[in-house]
Amino acid sequence: MYQYDTLDRQMLADRSAEFRSQVARRLSGEITEDQFKSLRLMNGLYLQLHAYMLRVAIPYGSLNPTQLRKLAWIGRTYDKGYGHFTTRTNLQFHWIKLRDTPDILDHLASVDMHAIQTSGNCIRNVTADPYAGATAEEVDDPRVWAEALRQWSTFHPEFSFLPRKFKFAVTASPKDRTAARVHDIGLVLKRARDGALGFEVIVGGGMGRTPYVGPTIREFLPVNRLMSYVEAILRVYNRHGRRDNLYKARIKILVAALGKDEFARQVEAEWAKIGDSVDLPDTELARIRGAFARTGFETLPPVSDAFETAKAATPAFARFARNNLKPHKKLGYTIVEISLKGIGDTPGDATSEQMEVVADLAERYGQGDIRVTHEQNLVLPHVKLDDARAVWAALAEAGIATPNINLVSDIIACPGLDYCALANARAIPIAQHIAEKFRDQDRAERIGELKIKISGCINACGHHHVGHIGILGVDKKGEEFYQLTLGGSGAEDASVGAMLGPALPYDRVADAVDTLVEVYLRERQDGERFLDTFRRTGVAPFKEAVYAEAH
Amino acid sequence: MPKLIELKDGVAKGVEDPFTNLADDQDLAEGDVIVSLARFQADGERLLSEGRRVGVRLQAGEQVEALVYDLPRLAVVALEFPKYRDGRAYTNGRLLRDRFHFRGEVRAVGEVLREQAGFMVRVGFNTFEPADDASANEWQAAVHRYRHVYQRAADGRIPVFGERAFAERGA
Numbered sequence: 023m024y025q026y027d028t029l030d031r032q033m034l035a036d037r038s039a040e041f042r043s044q045v046a047r048r049l050s051g052e053i054t055e056d057q058f059k060s061l062r063l064m065n066g067l068y069l070q071l072h073a074y075m076l077r078v079a080i081p082y083g084s085l086n087p088t089q090l091r092k093l094a095w096i097g098r099t100y101d102k103g104y105g106h107f108t109t110r111t112n113l114q115f116h117w118i119k120l121r122d123t124p125d126i127l128d129h130l131a132s133v134d135m136h137a138i139q140t141s142g143n144c145i146r147n148v149t150a151d152p153y154a155g156a157t158a159e160e161v162d163d164p165r166v167w168a169e170a171l172r173q174w175s176t177f178h179p180e181f182s183f184l185p186r187k188f189k190f191a192v193t194a195s196p197k198d199r200t201a202a203r204v205h206d207i208g209l210v211l212k213r214a215r216d217g218a219l220g221f222e223v224i225v226g227g228g229m230g231r232t233p234y235v236g237p238t239i240r241e242f243l244p245v246n247r248l249m250s251y252v253e254a255i256l257r258v259y260n261r262h263g264r265r266d267n268l269y270k271a272r273i274k275i276l277v278a279a280l281g282k283d284e285f286a287r288q289v290e291a292e293w294a295k296i297g298d299s300v301d302l303p304d305t306e307l308a309r310i311r312g313a314f315a316r317t318g319f320e321t322l323p324p325v326s327d328a329f330e331t332a333k334a335a336t337p338a339f340a341r342f343a344r345n346n347l348k349p350h351k352k353l354g355y356t357i358v359e360i361s362l363k364g365i366g367d368t369p370g371d372a373t374s375e376q377m378e379v380v381a382d383l384a385e386r387y388g389q390g391d392i393r394v395t396h397e398q399n400l401v402l403p404h405v406k407l408d409d410a411r412a413v414w415a416a417l418a419e420a421g422i423a424t425p426n427i428n429l430v431s432d433i434i435a436c437p438g439l440d441y442c443a444l445a446n447a448r449a450i451p452i453a454q455h456i457a458e459k460f461r462d463q464d465r466a467e468r469i470g471e472l473k474i475k476i477s478g479c480i481n482a483c484g485h486h487h488v489g490h491i492g493i494l495g496v497d498k499k500g501e502e503f504y505q506l507t508l509g510g511s512g513a514e515d516a517s518v519g520a521m522l523g524p525a526l527p528y529d530r531v532a533d534a535v536d537t538l539v540e541v542y543l544r545e546r547q548d549g550e551r552f553l554d555t556f557r558r559t560g561v562a563p564f565k566e567a568v569y570a571e572a573h
Numbered sequence: 574m575p576k577l578i579e580l581k582d583g584v585a586k587g588v589e590d591p592f593t594n595l596a597d598d599q600d601l602a603e604g605d606v607i608v609s610l611a612r613f614q615a616d617g618e619r620l621l622s623e624g625r626r627v628g629v630r631l632q633a634g635e636q637v638e639a640l641v642y643d644l645p646r647l648a649v650v651a652l653e654f655p656k657y658r659d660g661r662a663y664t665n666g667r668l669l670r671d672r673f674h675f676r677g678e679v680r681a682v683g684e685v686l687r688e689q690a691g692f693m694v695r696v697g698f699n700t701f702e703p704a705d706d707a708s709a710n711e712w713q714a715a716v717h718r719y720r721h722v723y724q725r726a727a728d729g730r731i732p733v734f735g736e737r738a739f740a741e742r743g744a
Binding site: 030181183299303309 | 636657658659660661663664667672688689691692693695696718719720721722723724725726733734736737738
């Protein structure tokens with residue numbers, strides 16, 4: 023993993039000191055809450071319905087055990103004993119006191135963490151494939167580029183006051199676990215025929231009230247030209263993005279208005295003028311790359327007797343292995359997904375105790391490496407098959423061995439009206455009702471991959487547009503209603519979901535999802551996922567079944 | 574007290590402003606003036622021929638490319654921040670220095686707050702009209718808040734990757 027050096031640490035210390043002075047100015051009354059707002063929002067500090075919320079950055083979702091333990095400790099000391107992992111792979115504390123925040127930032131800095139650029143109209147936390155360095159699918163390690171982008175974008179003097187927030191995702195696998203096509207910029211690493219590494223550059227995807235699957239504006243950008251090229255994109259956006267309407271200010275609106283060809287032409291023209299003066303030197307790229315090189319793998323047999331025996335002896339472990347273990351590039355190793363979607367729990371929440379259990383397991387069995395996924399789960403990317411049963415047993419004891427990765431109850435939900443001042447409707451209890459409905463694990467496995475995503479308002483923090491089943495909370499004359507969409511995907515086959523029909527009341531949503539699943543099970547042909555069946559049949563049979571019941 | 578702050582050799586100082594900032598409907602003053610782009614395009618030749626120093630004020634939506642051929646004759650380019658969160662002037666500033674090699678004064682006007690001081694200096698601003706009553710000392714502290722920078726910009730500071738390479742060579 024990348025290790026911060028003295029220079030990185032001094033950046034964090036300087037930021038922490040700056041924020042401490044800003045909070046002091048607020049607490050002394052020198053500045054008003056309104057004036058303070060612009061300052062705290064640069065530090066990931068939001069005023070929500072009940073308290074301040076602090077959003078801690080987890081660059082490309084990568085944590086070491088010391089960092090995760092510190093987050094657990096902060097949750098216990100300054101919050102209510104838990105934290106919430108987000109779709110940006112960050113961690114939010116929802117019950118924070120303003121006067122504690124400077125100390126919290128100091129504690130974070132002590133483990134090389136911070137809240138820099140977790141809010142504001144700047145370049146936000148860069149996300150990357152959570153299986154980076156572990157999956158055999160990838161052509162390169164996307165974290166190298168995510169880290170280079172982290173440094174380049176941190177306190178960027180020209181691009182810290184963009185028209186709107188700006189999000190990067192980097193992946194190097196054909197199977198996209200980052201939702202690259204619905205980001206402001208999605209970067210997909212590829213190898214050319216001659217072996218050269220480059221990026222497919224996707225710009226202007228996004229969700230919110232105007233969802234778009236982003237177009238590719240360049241098929242192949244040589245990797246060493248990344249910084250100058252993204253600088254060209256950001257400059258075109260900074261100059262020409264709309265600033266008159268908050269809801270039309272994202273880069274997707276500019277790309278759509280100009281058309282992808284004209285936007286690409288402007289970027290290329292600007293890029294030609296920039297030249298290579300801002301590109302990173304190869305020596306620095308090599309330094310970053312070296313930090314991610316992993317040499318600790320043992321040579322193991324392809325089959326682990328301990329693993330096979332444990333599966334045969336313990337059906338619950340076998341179920342966990344089927345759903346939560348993913349193939350590793352090294353023989354005898356596996357990727358362990360830890361679901362934060364326990365039935366009846368809040369998606370993405372982890373208690374301080376659970377974080378500590380994961381940190382211990384990572385240290386003991388997982389080479390000290392922990393990842394956060396944009397689907398709000400955790401990953402131990404490097405576990406020996408021999409150790410998988412012990413890891414499972416410890417997770418089960420901590421209540422986080424739910425065997426539901428990619429299944430119907432592995433739901434993304436935003437905090438919704440339970441926490442958020444912007445929300446129209448609750449999201450968390452809807453997720454809980456649906457998970458309850460599909461509590462039967464045999465049935466859940468029969469249903470197979472099904473991604474349900476729930477947003478409490480049109481800002482789409484719960485990514486409902488790209489849910490196989492998307493659920494959007496709306497307000498109808500003061501009552502919570504839910505608009506269902508079908509057929510969305512945030513993966514390599516990205517698409518925006520289509521509306522099912524009129525919005526449903528709160529207490530009918532879980533039943534409607536059940537009905538949709540029944541239609542799928544009836545209609546599906548060999549091996550089809552829910553998404554495939556929907557794409558083949560269209561909306562008609564689903565719509566008919568859900569709304570027939572209403573009469 | 575002067576409300577213009579000048580940063581010179583890393584030191585922020587309150588200075589008297591020798592320029593009169595002329596609105597478009599204001600009668601021409603004696604001495605050095607800063608005018609809008611529109612007024613400069615109409616009256617620039619005459620103003621310059623009178624031997625006075627002339628500056629141009631660009632709104633956030635106006636692009637510095639419009640001034641390229643006049644830059645050698647201008648003493649000041651004032652870039653406007655209609656709101657602190659409107660970041661277009663940062664691009665104008667950077668291009669003035671990096672691409673068009675403007676050596677004169679680049680002035681920040683409008684909603685200019687100390688929290689933005691560091692960014693402004695990095696893209697090439699060297700004078701400031703603070704809107705938050707920041708003193709020269711406070712401005713100075715804000716400018717030097719960070720010991721390091723992560724990326725190249727218009728100020729010539731060596732980014733951390735350069736510092737690292739330098740330390741490596743020295744070791």
